[in-house]
Amino acid sequence: MAHATQPRHLRADAQRNYDRIVSAAREVFACDGAGASLKEIARRAGTGSATLHRLFPSRRVLLEAVFHDHVEELCAMAEQRAKESEPGPALFAWLRDLNDYAAGSRGFAASLLHDGRDADLLERNDGCQAKFTHATRELLRRAQEASAVRPGLLAEDLLALINGISLVTEHQDDNEQAGRLLDIAIEGIRLQGAKGCPGTGAESG
Template identity: 45%
Template sequence: MAVQRADARRNHARILAVAEQEVAAHGAGASLEQIARVAGVGSATVRRHFPDRRALLAAVFRERIEVLCARAAESAGAADARAALLDWLGALTDYAASARGMAGALVQDGGSGPGHADACSAKLAEAAGPLVRAAVRAGALAPAVTAADLITLVTGIALATEHLPAPAAEAHRLLGLTVQGLSPGK
């Protein structure tokens, strides 16, 4: 990989910072032209760093995804596998509900094109795998449930709540209902 010039690194960092703000404000459909304008660069510069919207969104979400992956790895050996999994799902819910556009980006990641193995949802599922397996071994989770299933549930909850006045609170309430189940006499 070639070493970037200092101005190219600064442009890259500035584009990412602006893109994160624009995606938070306008969701995954944030205007690439607006991002370029606010970052003080041309749209060709944005496209040189990020060839398409998907690449830009992946970069915007990458850092937080890495934090979630690290958190899963740290929790994998916890004594209480159920609590560790629920804590991680809560953190994922926090982020998915607060980062407008992330849930949509995870849904769009469902394809299998080039680079799909590096997609946000695939990274999250891989990171959550040990938590899920530990919860299954502990009898706290049905054996048929996969990490991808849980990420899909959180993604659906985030999509359903993102336009509500308090999306994170509502997302957590719905996650709680999902975990608890709908039948009071269980």
């Protein structure tokens, strides 16, 4: 897989190491946050620390590679939802995708927000905030034009909602609470009489 931050023209063996390190970093950052041990990431990737530092000269470079992957995958999901489902269900399914991502990686995302050292990864024009906002805005526009959700909502409102659910449930033992809270929120933004029930997975098409 090509990454925006990776060095160009890597040899095949170096590319394999690069991909293994990014994959391992996704898991470790999700569990332990952005300050997770780089040594542990190298161990899980099956490479030495020297290899990790050669391919990723700083923690920041590795964070950018992991974030880039998350953003590209989630935005591709948004496009797929729009193709597969009616406007309302497509938006609600996308919100569930974001909610699941936030729940699964909150140790990573929350640590950026709380620590602040790398929080600008969330704000960069080519980073997650701009791309998430654009993807959400397009789905929301279609849903509003189809009278599936309340008028007046902004994409930023929906992203703030997902972030709020993530922060509230971050330290809860109930892994399903985030989904239940999103069910309540979806019921609140849906126009009365619009198609699709609020139950988990009902909007996934």
